[in-house]
Amino acid sequence: MGSTFGGINMISRSLTAHQIAQNTVGHNISNADTVGYSRQIVNMLAMTPAGEEYGRYGSNKVGTGVIVGSIVRARDFFTDKQYWKESANLGYLQSANYIYGKVELTFQEPSETGIQSVLNSFWTSWQNLGTNASSYEYRAAVAQKGVAVANAINVAAGQLIDQVEVINDSLTSNVETVNRLTESIEKLNQQIAYIEAGGHNHANDLRDSRDLLVDELSKYFTLSVTEDAKGKYTITAATENAGDITLVDADGSYQLGIKDTETDPDFGYQLVYVTHSSGAVLTFTNGEMQALVDLRDTATAGIHDSLSKLSAISQYLLQEFNEVHKTGFGMDDESGRNFFGESGIDYMNETMTLGEWIQALKVNSEITKSDGSGYAYIAAKTATNVAAVSSVVSNLGEGYPSITTDGAYSGGTVPTDVLLRVGDVDAATGEVTSLQYSLDDGDTWVSATPSVGNTFTFNEFDVDVTVDTSTMTNAAVNNKYSFTLGLGNYYDGQITTGRADGSTNAGSGNLVVTTSGGYTGESTSSDILLKIDSLDSDGNIVGLKYSENGGTTWYEVVGNSSDPLSFIVKGVEVKLDISDLHNSQVGDRYEFSIAEGSSAGSVSDAPSNEGDGVLTVDTATGTYTGGAVATNVLLEVTSTGLVYSIDGGKKWDTVPSGGAGPFEVAGIEITLDITGMSGAEVGDRYSLSVTAGNNALGDNALLLGNSLKDDASSTLGNMSLDSFYAALIGALGVKSQDSQRLETNQQAVIDQLYNMRQDVSGVSTEEELVDMIRFQKGYNSAARVLTAMDEMLDKLINGTGVVGR
Amino acid sequence: MRVTNNMMFYNYQSDLNKAMERRYDAMSLMDGDGSALHKPSDDPIKVVRSLRYSVSMERNLQYSQNVEDAQSWMENSDGYLQSLSEIMITIKGKVVQASDGTNSQEAIQAIGAEVDELINQIVDSLGNAQIGGRYLFAGHNDTTKPFVREGDTITYYGDDGKISMPIAPGEANPGEDSVNLTGEEIFGKDLQILKDLIEIKNHLLSGTTEDVAWLSNVGLNKVDAAHTKTLQAHAAMGARMTMYEMSATMLTESNTIITEDWSRNDDVNVTKALLDFTNADNVLTAALQMGALVLPSSLVDFI
DSSP: OOOTTHHHHHHHHHHHHHHHHHHHHHHHHHTTTOTTOOOEEEEEEEOOOOOEEEETTEEEEOOOOEEEEEEEEOOOHHHHHHHHHHHHHHHHHHHHHHHHHHHHHHHTOSSSSSHHHHHHHHHHHHHHHHHSTTOHHHHHHHHHHHHHHHHHHHHHHHHHHHHHHHHHHHHHHHHHHHHHHHHHHHHHHHHHHHHGGGSSOOOHHHHHHHHHHHHHHHTTSOEEEEEOTTSOEEEEEEBSSSSEEEEEETTEEOOOEEEEEEEOTTTOOEEEEEEOTTSOBOOBSSSHHHHHHHHHHOSSSHHHHHHHHHHHHHHHIIIIIHHHHHHSBOTTSOBOOOSBSOTTOOGGGOOOOHHHHHHHOSBOTTTTOTTSGGGGGSOOBSSOOOOOOEEEOOOSSBOOOEEEEESOOOSTTSOEEEEEEEEEEOTTTOOEEEEEEESSTTSSOEEOEEOSTTEEEEEETTEEEEEEOTTOBSOOTTOEEEEEESSSOOOOOOEEEOOTTOOOOSSBSOOEEEEESOOOSTTSOEEEEEEEEEEOTTSOEEEEEEESSTTSSOEEOOOOSSOSSEEEETTEEEEEEOTTOBSOOTTOEEEEEEOSOOTTOOOEEOOOOSOEEOOEEEEEESOOOSTTSOEEEEEEEETTEEEEESSSSSSOEEOTGGGTOOEEETTEEEEEEOTTEESOOTTOEEEEEEOSOSTTOOHHHHHHHHHHHTOOBGGGTTBOHHHHHHHHHHHHHHHHHHHHHHHHHHHHHHHHHHHHHHHHHOOOHHHHHHHHHHHHHHHHHHHHHHHHHHHHHHIIIIISSOTTO | OOOOHHHHHHHHHHHHHHHHHHHHHHHHHHSTTSBSOSSGGGOHHHHHHHHHHHHHHHHHHHHHHHHHHHHHHHHHHHHHHHHHHHHHHHHHHHHHHHTSSOSOHHHHHHHHHHHHHHHHHIIIIIITOEETTEETTSTTOTTSOOEEEETTEEEEOOOSOOOBOOSSSSSOOHHHHBOOOOHHHHHOGGGHHHHHHHHHHHHHHHOOHHHHHHIIIIIHHHHHHHHHHHHHHHHHHHHHHHHHHHHHHHHHHHHHHHHHHHHHHHBOOHHHHHHHHHHHHHHHHHHHHHHHHHTTOOGGGTO
């Protein structure tokens, strides 16, 4: 039988229980938005019955009300474990995506500023050079576009290496975060074990905090979490190389460390690794940190991969592109220069790390010299401009034979060139003793018949030709002269030294006279005397005078606007060519006569160097400074070697090294190959002309363009540069896209798990409000019962025992 | 299944976010450069194709440029060869005039002086003609004045190099893609034509009966031969010009095709993008309305 006031006790417990339940509703509603909060549930239990009430059928148990059995959190450990496992994967993919995004940004493809368009415009600049190879503007463009290519690749590589530093920093701070998290978890482990020392787990809010920390931790690695009997978590992270490593266990937490002493062997940047407390480097199976390491170090994806590809491009440009450039010649006719890199390095035989290839990629500083002179070194052509040397009319001795003819030319309208050759010379007197002639340019020679004095005769085309050699002095065997037989009226152009006293002129060389116009002097010839009147300080002839009357009256040669060295005598315009005269002195005189000429015409020297063989230009290098006009170089054999003249024979300079050179003409350094000459004699002359060179040849520029677009290379995986780059971008895109897709999928998995967790642990305000009403009603009802009980006791106490009063 | 507040808000928020993302994507397709491709992962295959198209386009534009340069070069050359032909005809006329036996020696000599001037014109105005600072008829030696006349000697400082203006990938192939005529191609080996003209001029300047005979027999033949030779050079250039014109047409056509393909590959389909955007916008609006309607309602409003 229960006590009189037992009911009040019971109601009091009921009120307390409902109050606790209402407080929990309040707690739940208050924390509805708290991250990691699990809703709490008050488990109410009926009290163990206290007394017995004997009834008809024996004793009955009388209920004694309610008691709060436990307050637990609604939590599904299984879902948590799943969440913690999947979270690492999401962490990996998010990190990977972030880095892929950065790498993609680095390449900026497709756009008009990416490496592809820089490569395109580099190619274009070569094409333009190919068709305008002699232009400095297009050369400058090639150099600048080359700089742009080198910059684009170096900037991209630099950005990728910056990204490595970001990754290293992230790893360091991640490790700090992880260590802080594991420490906190360890502390919570201790607190929870302390609070739950009694047995059942009721450290609800502490557990929520701990689970939240594990949530955070779970994106760094694949976690496996177990709970021991004391409620402590043991957390391990899965690694590839060290099995499951313990981060937290019942005894404490284990700190991860950082190893930052290594550098990348290929690119030299610092490598930060995550290490175990033992110091061993860890490779995790998943999670944010492993994503960072993977995208930094993996050879087939991410930053290292992209850098390797850039390095391959750099290596290709430094090796094979340079090889093509080296086979070509610059405007100065030098070959073997590098376009990229530095001069003098044979990149084909260089061993460099991947990073060094990228660093070495720059346009050769010789080409980009600030004064622009290096643009000439760009090798646009595959052939040099070696000047050809030709023999020069240069008979030994002076004077010409004089020709007289008799008879009508029967050779028709076509004139015939006659070549004369000195066959023999009397050593004592110097007189010509034998003369030959040829009508076929020297293939066959016929001896002319010696006649009186030093004359020789022959008859061809019905013309009797008399050759008077007495006008010649010091003639040498094989001296050749030519004249033309034919119809027509010619003027005699032979020159003699015109000194009255018979002394010789100071200067040497031939004065060449050409005449035009009709001679009005009838059959009498006119002797014209010329004299050098004045010289300038360099020895150039600046004044000439002529006389028609043997030197009595002198007239200045004033010429006309088109030819300053001309004058008119008896209807004949006489033009003087003094280019062959050299070392002339004032007073040097020359004499010639004009008359109605013979059909034999004038005699001129025929090519007749004594020596055989050829004189060739071995090398001619340098940049021509003579502008658009060619410079003629005259070479003459002297007793000590070769001398050269660039002013037509006025001033002579010695060719060094016994005639091989080098000597410099208008910026071009010339060396001669004299080994092909034989039997050369003093006075033999050769000429060559020096010009800016055959710089319009742009075939090598086109080859260089091809090597940018079409040529496959083993350095580039047997692809062309464009294909290689497209493949690089394509692979990057596929990997990044793949990673984005996986992230989306993984996010869906995580969302699903989140919902599953919320399904169990989440606070529903509706539900709580219902509970609130429920517990309120319960409380109110209990209070009502208490009132009834109070009334009952009041009746008992105050209303009984007054009968009969 | 319990539906809890956070779940509702979380899901609503993530759905709303997705709807906004879709709308943003649809919008970003339409803004800016009209290109649907902004990074490799947007569509790797299309991006690679886009790179290929950019290479093809660059080639096409460059070869078109080469064709233009080549045409300009050859049209210029053509003009000068036309003038050369006219001068040849003039010289022939002069020679015919001089050799018809009705002229005095002085008159013939005067003609000789005219021909001399015409030779100067051939050498200076035609032979040394330039385009953009480059001598047209100097072979590869195009920055050196190719023809220098000193008296009766005319020296050629050019070479026999052909200038290639390629219209297709590969090495320079002067047999197919060269655009220039060299001095020797126009004036013959060793500038024989010019030598002949000088000889004719000398005969004219002399002007005797024998000279007239020579002119009518040999001189006229030489002028004709010279004219024929220059016409041959002219005709060869004409054929090359026709080829380049065909290439120009071809390149223009392929330019159109590449442009179309490239734009089809890269560009946003505006109609589709607009529809996508409208759709995404509607979804977002609906989601917002739904959120506004559903989320605020709670039991708390009724107790």
